Amino acid sequence: MDPADRIERALRAAVAPLSSPDSPPTLIAAVQHAIFPGGSRVRPRLCLAVASACGDAAPALSEATAVAIELIHCASLVHDDLPCFDDAPVRRGLPSVHAAFGQPLAVLAGDQLIALSFEVLAQAALVDALPAPQHAVRAVRLTQVVGRAVGVPHGIIGGQGWESESCIPAAVYRRAKTGALFEAAAVGGAVAAGQDGGAWRTFGQRIGEAYQLADDLLDVSGDPEEIGKPVGRDEALGRPNVAVQLGVHGTRRLLRELVHEAIEAMPSCYHADELRAWVRELSEKLSIARRPPSRLHAGADTA
């Protein structure tokens, strides 16, 4: 199955059990709105690409990991968009969750997505409704991988938390707020496939840094209509943006260097050529999509 289809199908399967006669229907709609239609799904795609390169011996665990990481990403967008944070009325070209459903359901939808992320990992350890020991061991490891990418100090909540401090350590902030989920996607893809996750950490970090640079570029030179969210937010909110410091061309050069470093950092695996090709294709998309609007050749690859 095409990875994009596999991800959408797995996401739909993950949220299906939430709907029941005992479920508050508007909250279910808010959760659905937070996930569908998605953005680029780049994190779950990275996860499945690494799992495939590692042989993908346990597809249910790979899919669960990809889903868990995308759900955490969606949760972070829903909460980041709240009035008390970015106060963003638009996301992916549609009203943000709080704009469409109100703040209470946006808070709850984010909470639900975080909890569901961990439940999905546990669910993937079941064989015939019972936890299978080997899968359970991997599910525990995957919970640690995803947990690290969510919480303080290394994860996305840690990064977000720095925004309430008077002095933000730029490297720590970016690694936690953006890099952590990419790192988890790579490490988790390998762990799900039964390989050593730690060996994939640098690879995931470099891809995450490249993606962050592309996002910085987009914030200074993107077209809000094309990318489905406002631009110039970093400057307005006083957040570090590399493209402001290095300029568009310097940033794109650094982006290519990071992709090269990612490929160099790839551990040996069953299907290294396919993964290298995938990374080069991603790099190409990031470079194209981050050109100024007048030179845009392809649909933007937004979050």
Next chain:
Amino acid sequence: MDPADRIERALRAAVAPLSSPDSPPTLIAAVQHAIFPGGSRVRPRLCLAVASACGDAAPALSEATAVAIELIHCASLVHDDLPCFDDAPVRRGLPSVHAAFGQPLAVLAGDQLIALSFEVLAQAALVDALPAPQHAVRAVRLTQVVGRAVGVPHGIIGGQGWESESCIPAAVYRRAKTGALFEAAAVGGAVAAGQDGGAWRTFGQRIGEAYQLADDLLDVSGDPEEIGKPVGRDEALGRPNVAVQLGVHGTRRLLRELVHEAIEAMPSCYHADELRAWVRELSEKLSIARRPPSRLHAGADTA
């Protein structure tokens, strides 16, 4: 070790890894403020009481379950207190998290507590830093138990979500918003100890219903100074309150019946007498603490 000490020690051990030079310090302070000093810790105490009655063969898993359930409870209080929900300035006699640290850190602290809850369960499956198969299987089951108590449709988020609907099904709402964590405490305590969790579901439900009644009583007849939070909230917020319908005496009679039903529903276990005594003691505390202020004989047993 005294169960109360065991719970506080386990909670402190669970949050200790959050603190590091890379952690945003005010968020860490907000997370600590959400957990310490605690309320009655009735849910983790119920969890440890059931685990002890079942032999408590894996104390690390019992403690992790107790901690996970209390962290979810704390998360729900932090988010429930937000201005977009109850707008409560005071909790446990101190400023609520958003009153003390602002809304952004209150949202993030709640998110962190949810994620940490699941991480703690995974952590408890480790023996010498590696997941042990038998413990990993139980950690997966416990993740399902806790996940059910958190998410839609059966858990606390589901209950909270009903507050955004025009028509609230009272029984579903209360079972999800209050009952689910008590049920999880009982079921999880048994699972952590290697016993059949499902057999403990009714016991946990009845204890949860009794506690909810006591809370309803408190809301109509408590002293805000004594209980550390405002009263009359249910009426102000248009929420179902049994004590309004049945009166104080009728509600206390029903409370005693529920405790009796809980004891009747206890499955056979190693230390049934101790657990029955614990339930009776809890029942006594609930009845005393929920008397009108002029007749209060003991410190209130608030959330």
